[in-house]
Amino acid sequence: MSVIRERRERERAQRHQLIITAARELAEAEGWEAVTTRRLAERVEYSQPVLYSHFSGKDAIVRAVAIDAFGELAAHLRRARSAGPEPRQALHAVCRAYLEFATERPALYQAMFVMPTDVKFAHAETPPPLRAAFGEFVACFRPDNARRELFAEVIWSALHGMAVLADSGRIPPDGQEERLDFLVAQLADTPN
């Protein structure tokens, strides 16, 4: 009785992940507006209602994709930060890596940072990958800096603004590098 149950739960977990990766691939290939429950169901070769036995709705699927992506972003930032040990260079590298992620994976970025979400961000039940990603910004400042979290928030906000305005064509995407240099130059030497 227990062996069979285990196999079933294992298969179910696999299908759960299958749905997430299918949604992700579809979004990355054609954008989130192409991710409909019907197309997604067709892609995983099940009928629509099985999606709802795994997720409460489409929003929950997007959320699952986003949380996966937070882990990747954190890893990407970490790699960039550990490349240059000096704090100034580290900050620059992390910021560049962040913008890279945003432009190279626009669909994932949307799911993480612009689509409506009820994921708690600066909170007790914040998902660990999210914490880790934010922590990479914080880690660019010296631990004795009492306001490093504030700095991280502002830098992150600025990068997010640049990323999303460039993506929607509201600022010219070419100038991104120049803006990045200016931003880091101004924010790197902190008054504390």
Place this chain on the structure above:
Amino acid sequence: MSVIRERRERERAQRHQLIITAARELAEAEGWEAVTTRRLAERVEYSQPVLYSHFSGKDAIVRAVAIDAFGELAAHLRRARSAGPEPRQALHAVCRAYLEFATERPALYQAMFVMPTDVKFAHAETPPPLRAAFGEFVACFRPDNARRELFAEVIWSALHGMAVLADSGRIPPDGQEERLDFLVAQLADTPN
């Protein structure tokens, strides 16, 4: 023949504006997801298809609301800037006014800056109100500053990031004032 035609066109123009203000009011009261073509038609007391005789589609209505709002934002920023004549204070005031606008009129802000748009921003056919709003940021720097446009872009990006991340609950809305102070302190004294 001509008088009647003029009256008709006048009435038509009034209805055109009526649709825009109705869409705006509905969005500000209940959010853009509540602005459906049916509800909007009901509100202006016409049937759905008349909307499409004024606008090519729902997107065009949102765009019209946004362009109206750009004028108001520009005026709001201008008022703030002319309050304190010194460049440092002016920048601070303009930035604070921008965030004010974003938090007090979230629906308008969404239409202007986050909903997909094909309005040209830094372009020849950029709508004048939009130019004016951006110009308020530029005007906070001395005219002989060759990179003032770059500065304005970065500041605007940072403010936009703060506004939108706070609105979606991704950073705590309380710390907005503190972040603003830090941002302006770091960006105000430019290296040129």
Place this chain on the structure above:
DNA sequence: GCAGGATAGCTAGCGTTGCTAGAGTTGCGT
């Protein structure tokens, strides 16, 4: 003054969306 034509607005409906109720089938456990 009156027919003819353009125009304006409505009803009705199409295709698509997210989501769900209920039937039907499969397969395990006793």
Place this chain on the structure above:
DNA sequence: ACGCAACTCTAGCAACGCTAGCTATCCTGC
């Protein structure tokens, strides 16, 4: 072998943006 429980599918609902096509109205030219 049988009954129950879990699972999956078909079919359909309400709401969405948008449009075709009929009807009525009103201006225009004779």
